[in-house]
Structure formats: structure tokens, C-alpha cells
Amino acid sequence: MATGFSFEVLARDGDARCGRLATPHGELATPAFMAVATYGAVRGVTPAELRGLGAGMLLANTYHLHERPGEDVVARAGGLHGFSGWRGPWLTDSGGYQAFSLAERVALDEDGVTFASPLDGRRRRLTPESAIAIQEALGADVAVVLDHCVPTASAAGGAEALRPAWRDAMERSLRWAERGGRARRRADQALFGIVQGGADRELRRTSARATAGIGFDGYAHGGLGLGEAGAARAELLAVSHAELPAGAPRYLMGLGHPEDLLQAVERGVDLFDCVVPTRHGRHGVLFAREGRLAIRNARFREDPLPPEPGCDCPTCASFSRAYLRHLFVCGDLLGPRLATLHNLRFYYRLLEEARSAIAAGRFAAFRDAARAAAGAREE
Amino acid sequence: MATGFSFEVLARDGDARCGRLATPHGELATPAFMAVATYGAVRGVTPAELRGLGAGMLLANTYHLHERPGEDVVARAGGLHGFSGWRGPWLTDSGGYQAFSLAERVALDEDGVTFASPLDGRRRRLTPESAIAIQEALGADVAVVLDHCVPTASAAGGAEALRPAWRDAMERSLRWAERGGRARRRADQALFGIVQGGADRELRRTSARATAGIGFDGYAHGGLGLGEAGAARAELLAVSHAELPAGAPRYLMGLGHPEDLLQAVERGVDLFDCVVPTRHGRHGVLFAREGRLAIRNARFREDPLPPEPGCDCPTCASFSRAYLRHLFVCGDLLGPRLATLHNLRFYYRLLEEARSAIAAGRFAAFRDAARAAAGAREE
Numbered sequence: 001m002a003t004g005f006s007f008e009v010l011a012r013d014g015d016a017r018c019g020r021l022a023t024p025h026g027e028l029a030t031p032a033f034m035a036v037a038t039y040g041a042v043r044g045v046t047p048a049e050l051r052g053l054g055a056g057m058l059l060a061n062t063y064h065l066h067e068r069p070g071e072d073v074v075a076r077a078g079g080l081h082g083f084s085g086w087r088g089p090w091l092t093d094s095g096g097y098q099a100f101s102l103a104e105r106v107a108l109d110e111d112g113v114t115f116a117s118p119l120d121g122r123r124r125r126l127t128p129e130s131a132i133a134i135q136e137a138l139g140a141d142v143a144v145v146l147d148h149c150v151p152t153a154s155a156a157g158g159a160e161a162l163r164p165a166w167r168d169a170m171e172r173s174l175r176w177a178e179r180g181g182r183a184r185r186r187a188d189q190a191l192f193g194i195v196q197g198g199a200d201r202e203l204r205r206t207s208a209r210a211t212a213g214i215g216f217d218g219y220a221h222g223g224l225g226l227g228e229a230g231a232a233r234a235e236l237l238a239v240s241h242a243e244l245p246a247g248a249p250r251y252l253m254g255l256g257h258p259e260d261l262l263q264a265v266e267r268g269v270d271l272f273d274c275v276v277p278t279r280h281g282r283h284g285v286l287f288a289r290e291g292r293l294a295i296r297n298a299r300f301r302e303d304p305l306p307p308e309p310g311c312d313c314p315t316c317a318s319f320s321r322a323y324l325r326h327l328f329v330c331g332d333l334l335g336p337r338l339a340t341l342h343n344l345r346f347y348y349r350l351l352e353e354a355r356s357a358i359a360a361g362r363f364a365a366f367r368d369a370a371r372a373a374a375g376a377r378e379e
Numbered sequence: 380m381a382t383g384f385s386f387e388v389l390a391r392d393g394d395a396r397c398g399r400l401a402t403p404h405g406e407l408a409t410p411a412f413m414a415v416a417t418y419g420a421v422r423g424v425t426p427a428e429l430r431g432l433g434a435g436m437l438l439a440n441t442y443h444l445h446e447r448p449g450e451d452v453v454a455r456a457g458g459l460h461g462f463s464g465w466r467g468p469w470l471t472d473s474g475g476y477q478a479f480s481l482a483e484r485v486a487l488d489e490d491g492v493t494f495a496s497p498l499d500g501r502r503r504r505l506t507p508e509s510a511i512a513i514q515e516a517l518g519a520d521v522a523v524v525l526d527h528c529v530p531t532a533s534a535a536g537g538a539e540a541l542r543p544a545w546r547d548a549m550e551r552s553l554r555w556a557e558r559g560g561r562a563r564r565r566a567d568q569a570l571f572g573i574v575q576g577g578a579d580r581e582l583r584r585t586s587a588r589a590t591a592g593i594g595f596d597g598y599a600h601g602g603l604g605l606g607e608a609g610a611a612r613a614e615l616l617a618v619s620h621a622e623l624p625a626g627a628p629r630y631l632m633g634l635g636h637p638e639d640l641l642q643a644v645e646r647g648v649d650l651f652d653c654v655v656p657t658r659h660g661r662h663g664v665l666f667a668r669e670g671r672l673a674i675r676n677a678r679f680r681e682d683p684l685p686p687e688p689g690c691d692c693p694t695c696a697s698f699s700r701a702y703l704r705h706l707f708v709c710g711d712l713l714g715p716r717l718a719t720l721h722n723l724r725f726y727y728r729l730l731e732e733a734r735s736a737i738a739a740g741r742f743a744a745f746r747d748a749a750r751a752a753a754g755a756r757e758e
């Protein structure tokens with residue numbers, strides 16, 4: 001692995017595993033959730049609060065930081081660690097997902113991706129090499145290769161119709177992965193390859209085997225959560241894991257809801273990132289064991305309970321559902337902030353509990369109980 | 380004074396004074412600044428943060444809380460203290476200022492004020508009696524009487540043209556003050572009268588004398604900061620103070636910028652509230668000894684300094700101007716929050732220093748130095 005990195009699997013329960021990932025900016029216990037700090041900040045939340053919530057590693061977006069403020073500015077401020085004040089580990093994505101999510105503003109060719117910026121219309125170019133150079137300037141502990149991401153489902157047709165595009169994107173991603181690997185200059189930054197292949201088991205298997213053959217410090221699953229059913233995704237993860245080195249960390253990109261995370265932990269995933277807890281929080285949806293709370297609902301108007309009784313987050317320690325509802329109804333910034341804090345703690349605690357359950361060899365029972373509770377009251 | 384209240388002047392320096400106001404929910408050192416918590420929250424800031432910044436008493440708005448969530452909801456949640464989590468002292472205004480600021484949606488008659496709600500168009504009525512009843516339900520430590528507020532300047536004409544309106548509003552405010560005083564039911568809530576009279580010294584003198592004659596626990600200056608020059612305002616304050624009991628707290632409503640506060644402290648004002656630090660913070664304007672920083676300015680793009688070197692606030696302890704600029708440029712909620720924290724600390728510290736200067740008999744020198752610094756670089 002890169003200098004200053006190590007990954008150790010500490011316990012297994014079926015395919016689920018818990019471990020420890022060491023980086024030059026600190027260790028994290030896996031499986032771990034990474035909060036999304038698109039522009040180098042988890043919206044509305046300070047680094048000190050994140051530490052208090054149990055954050056280990058944060059994710060920032062290469063494409064967005066390349067636009068604003070520019071990787072040169074971040075580099076001169078001491079990289080993401082110095083610029084943002086989050087001194088713990090950082091992971092940056094490569095911009096591959098933005099090439100997918102901003103697709104109508106993107107032209108993709110064999111050499112790379114051209115964006116017509118949604119900010120200013122300016123043309124911006126990412127190649128497998130420049131994606132690495134930008135991430136090295138940003139100074140994340142973990143970088144990922146540029147990949148070509150396509151949906152796993154489409155209204156236009158089933159797997160037969162999509163398979164040519166899946167194959168094309170998977171093969172291009174492999175060529176880009178090789179180029180990305182050759183472009184590395186920093187020895188103190190880990191680089192993860194990305195498995196693609198749409199919703200096709202054979203394509204995923206081929207991609208995983210070939211990506212492992214190139215050789216990376218860790219391996220990500222890309223292009224999932226874009227249409228496939230949960231059970232199908234679990235199989236795709238398992239097929240890929242059989243091809244990846246067991247001692248390397250595995251990262252499921254961009255997912256998801258608590259049930260998605262537990263399902264992937266069961267298959268041996270070590271790292272997650274997702275905007276769900278933070279975005280839902282900003283929109284007034286709070287996670288709780290008893291189900292999600294749409295906090296603006298009139299039934300919370302005089303509810304004196306904390307969002308989730310028994311939760312150890314700062315929001316639940318001091319504020320009622322009634323007050324949170326009032327803040328959202330009045331549009332006070334404090335509402336999104338308090339809801340975000342609670343949701344992040346919910347996610348961090350979910351994974352803390354998953355790690356304990358794996359270590360104790362009772363993950364299946366934990367997962368079933370968590371699913372039953374989450375299904376008990378959806379609103 | 381009301382049960383659980385006392386006010387003591389501890390030191391004087393010219394007309395400036397420092398003192399201690401005790402309330403059923405804690406003491407505060409005066410002169411003091413009250414942050415504005417319109418809906419029961421200082422936008423984006425928690426009670427724990429406010430304590431850390433040095434907050435003493437907060438101000439909430441009767442009219443806005445009457446609309447949302449309604450004083451009945453707040454009362455059942457334990458009043459403002461229980462509902463919001465700010466367990467320290469609260470002051471509520473009466474809605475008189477909203478009758479002015481929402482003037483085009485308001486019909487005022489001798490009995491009270493009718494609002495066409497800007498939220499839902501519904502008709503809402505405030506009278507001198509209902510304004511007290513609502514504030515008693517909200518449970519603030521300090522309530523104020525309903526007053527009739529008019530501008531101190533107008534494009535339409537000078538003092539001669541405005542004086543009839545000033546007189547009319549001042550006389551009505553006196554009749555409303557008497558009715559408000561008779562409407563009190565709670566012995567554990569202080570009630571402040573409000574001096575009106577526009578920018579006319581004789582009207583202010585008459586109002587102050589008559590308001591003192593009714594007898595309140597403290598006295599506010601209403602209708603200032605609405606057009607008059609600073610020097611004129613200082614005279615109006617001095618004229619009124621000569622008529623008010625020296626042992627009662629004096630509160631200048633709704634002002635202002637740091638220089639306004641120091642000028643009023645010099646004339647013997649004890650309490651202030653204003654949206655300036657919080658609103659400016661949300662808009663990216665930060666107060667500093669060296670002048671205000673419009674933090675979005677490109678010149679801060681790579682500025683590694685904290686907003687105000689030497690400041691002891693949590694923002695200056697951890698974040699650079701460059702990072703704050705980036706947060707504002709990207710529209711991250713963390714920007715307004717961090718700027719608000721700094722600006723509030725700037726105000727609290729300004730008044731801490733003013734109190735020390737008064738106690739040491741060097742207030743004039745302190746005021747001159749603060750003015751010179753603030754004028755040194757405006758941007």
C-alpha cells in the first residue's frame with residue numbers, strides 16, 4: 001500500500017468483516033461511513049462537531065473543488081486538511097460520477113471527459129491523468145481513478161439492451177484505470193481502482209479481476225445504486241469480492257439508505273459514502289430506529305420527545321421534535337443543522353453497532369433487528 | 380421591581396454606567412447586547428454556542444411567535460426557556476415595531492393594531508392588553524408594552540411636518556402603556572415602558588416623564604434608529620434619561636452598529652438588541668477591529684488569516700478568511716453560521732470591554748480608540 005497506509009481485517013462474520021484502515025491522517029474502524037463534504041465542508045457542520053459525532057474519513061468531490069476554489073488554492077492552503085480544518089483522513093472521488101450526474105453537460109471520449117460547467121458554462125476537461133493530478137494537489141489520503149459510469153437500469157430496455165453500454169464503459173474504465181495508475185506521483189496517497197460493469201455479473205467479474213490485476217491500494221464498486229434492485233446488487237458485490245484481494249479495503253460508492261449499507265456490509269464492504277443523511281437532514285427528514293420522521297408534519301407540533309429517544313447526539317440531548325418542527329416551518333438555519341447532526345450520528349452509530357455485531361459473530365441477528373425496526377413505521 | 384428581579388448600578392463614568400440585572404433565569408452584566416432570536420432561535424446558532432460566546436439575555440419577537448408556533452404551544456412546552464433550550468433570560472418585544480415595519484399590512488386604531496399576516500393573509504389583532512397576555516404566555520423574563528412607532532425622518536418633510544405624527548404616536552403610546560400596565564397578571568415578569576416622541580426633544584422629555592410616572596421595571600427608547608442622525612439621537616437619549624429613575628435599566632431598542640452602541644453607552648443606556656451582527660453575518664459581512672470584511676471579496680481568496688486576528692471566537696480559532704470566502708461562494712450553510720458566531724462574539728466582546736472601561740473610568744478613551752479602529756478601513 002501507499003506510504004503510511006495499512007489495512008487489517010480484525011474479525012469476520014460470514015462475508016462481513018470489521019477492520020482498521022490506517023492513513024497518514026489517522027485510523028478508522030471499518031466498516032465505516034464517510035460523510036460527504038462536496039466542497040470541503042459537510043454542509044453546516046464543523047470539523048469539531050464531526051469528531052464528536054464519530055466521523056472517521058470524509059469525502060470531497062474532485063470536480064466541484066476543481067471548479068471552486070481550484071486545487072491550486074487548496075494545495076497552497078495545506079491541502080484539504082489545512083484548508084478545511086478537518087485534520088482527519090480525506091478521500092476524494094475522481095469526477096467520474098459527475099460525468100454521469102451532469103451527463104447533459106458532458107461530452108465523453110476515449111481520452112477523457114469535457115464538462116460545460118453548470119456554474120459559468122466554461123469548458124473543463126478531466127482525463128485519467130488530470131483527475132489524479134488534481135487529487136494529488138487536493139492532498140486527500142485516498143484518491144480514486146477516473147471511471148466511466150452508466151446506469152444499471154433504464155426505462156428504454158432491460159439488461160440485453162443495456163449490456164453493450166455496460167461493457168463499453170467497463171472496458172473504458174479499465175483503460176482509464178491503467179492510465180490513472182501510471183499517472184501517480186505521490187507515494188503518500190492511496191489510490192483505489194473502481195469496478196464497473198453495470199448490473200451484469202460477468203462484466204463485474206471481469207472488471208474486478210482486471211482491476212485487481214492492475215493493482216491498487218483498495219477497490220471501489222462504481223455505478224451501483226443507479227437502478228438495480230438490492231438483491232441484485234448484493235450478488236454483484238459478492239461476485240466482485242471473489243476476484244479482489246481479500247486484504248484490500250472495499251468501498252461501495254454513493255450508497256445509501258441504512259438497509260443498503262447493512263446489506264453491503266453483509267457482503268464484505270468496508271467503506272461507504274452517501275449524501276442521504278445530510279441531504280435528508282437539510283430537507284427535514286430524520287432517521288430514527290422507529291422509522292423516518294418528516295419533521296414538518298403537524299403531528300410533531302407539540303411533541304416533546306427528542307427526534308430519537310435514546311440517541312446520544314447533541315440534537316437529541318437538547319431539542320424536542322416540536323422545536324425542530326418549528327425551526328423548519330420558520331426556515332431557520334438551525335433546523336437543517338440540527339437534523340444533519342442527528343442523521344450523521346444515526347449513520348455513524350449504525351456502523352459502530354455493525355462492527356460490534358461482526359466482532360461478536362451476531363451480524364445476521366443485528367441486521368434483521370435493524371431492518372425490522374426501520375420497517376416498523378415509515379412515514 | 381417584579382419578583383426575582385433587581386438592577387444595580389455598579390460603576391459610573393460620566394453618564395455611562397455598568398451594572399447588574401438579575402432575573403429569575405440568571406444575571407447579566409450591563410451594558411449588555413441581546414442577540415435577536417426572532418422565532419426563539421438565533422438563526423443557525425445553538426444555546427450552547429451562545430453561552431460560549433458570552434450571551435446574557437436573548438430577544439424574541441412577540442408578533443412572529445404569536446403567528447408561529449403560537450404562544451399556547453410555547454407555553455405548554457415550558458415557555459421560551461423550555462421550548463427553545465435557552466435557559467437564560469429572555470426579553471420579548473411587544474409587536475409595536477412590527478406594526479411599523481409591516482406598515483402596509485397594518486391598520487392601527489386607538490384600541491390596537493390589526494395585521495394582515497404576511498404569511499397567510501389572516502387577520503391578527505394586537506391590543507395593549509393582548510400584547511401583555513401573549514408575552515406572559517411566552518414566559519419571557521422581561522416584557523415590553525405595546526407602543527406606536529413612527530419614523531424620525533421622512534423624505535416628505537422635516538421635523539415641522541413630522542411633529543404632529545410624533546406627538547400623536549407618543550400620546551397614544553402613553554395611553555397604551557397605562558393599559559398595558561393594568562393588564563399585567565404575572566408577578567415574575569418585568570415590564571418595561573417605552574419612550575416615544577420621534578426626533579423631538581420636548582416630546583421625548585414629556586414621554587419619558589409620563590412613562591416614569593406610570594411606573595415600570597425598566598424603560599426602553601422606541602422609534603430610534605429610524606432616520607435621525609447619531610448626534611441628535613444622543614441628545615434625545617440624554618433628555619429622556621434626565622426624566623427616568625436612575626436606578627431602573629434603560630434599553631435602546633433595535634440599534635445598531637458598534638459606533639451606535641458606544642455612543643448610547645456613553646449616554647447611560649444599559650441594554651441593546653439588534654439584528655445587525657446576525658444579519659450581516661448571514662450576508663457575509665464580518666466585523667473586525669480593523670473594519671468590516673465583505674468576505675466574498677476576491678482579495679480574501681487565499682487569505683490565511685482568521686477573520687479577526689486575536690479574536691477568541693470559535694470561528695477565528697479554526698478557520699481562515701479564504702475558507703470562509705469559499706463557503707460563502709459555494710453557498711454552504713457553514714459560512715453564515717461561522718460568520719454569525721464571529722459577529723456575535725465581536726458585539727459581546729465590545730460590551731465586555733465597554734464595561735471594563737467604565738469600571739476603570741476610561742470609557743471616553745476606549746470609545747475614541749474603538750471608533751478610530753472601526754473607521755480605519757471600511758470596505
